[in-house]
Ligand SMILES: Nc1ncnc2c1ncn2[C@@H]1O[C@H](COP(=O)(O)OP(=O)(O)OP(=O)(O)O)[C@@H](O)[C@H]1O
């Protein structure tokens with residue numbers, strides 16, 4: 332798809348994605364702070380699923396441990412949270428000239444639900460593009476970290492999805508690599524480096540889209 336024509340006043344929509352414990356929250360905090368200082372603009376820091384009232388409610392349902400949720404229902408709930416966030420928060424913020432930094436987006440749904448959940452690549456991509464496809468991010472950064480390193484950083488698993496077995500976590504990790512093959516716009520960042528180095532690599536990519 333051709334990039335959207337963009338006035339320089341419109342904000343930029345930046346996504347950080349990757350497996351549990353790869354450093355998304357650490358880097359999104361830092362990136363949002365640096366962007367506020369450098370641009371003087373409001374910078375929204377969002378997380379998925381969540382950020383809206385509906386999304387936070389769905390997050391609680393999705394991550395709670397007590398009830399079963401099938402793979403298809405799970406995918407639809409993640410997509411619903413994303414659609415609401417895009418409409419309620421992201422588009423209005425970008426139109427006001429604010430930047431948006433969001434933790435997780437399509438690569439997560441693809442890796443967890445399509446690949447690890449076994450729902451199939453095409454079906455999940457069609458859902459995401461059709462029902463949670465707009466506005467599109469200006470930049471999607473994949474914080475790539477080997478699973479073993481992420482498990483060391485992460486500590487004990489706590490929520491319904493983190494507690495799934497190692498085979499599932501391996502499939503999730505493979506899912507991100509597969510997404511990168513399918514979408515050449517995904518930018519891979521080596522997340523094994525020290526936080527300051529990861530931040531410098533992010534800033535370099537973000538500078539390109541702020542242009
Ligand atoms: N580059 C890094 N090197 C070493 N440790 C790091 C690095 N980045 C983050 N950490 C640490 O790893 C842990 C996980 O980081 P963080 O919470 O940012 O990951 P996350 O991707 O947001 O995880 P989750 O998906 O579970 O929310 C934290 O304890 C954090 O301090």
Ligand SMILES: [Mg+2]
Pocket residue numbers: 355356357
């Ligand atoms: Mg986090």
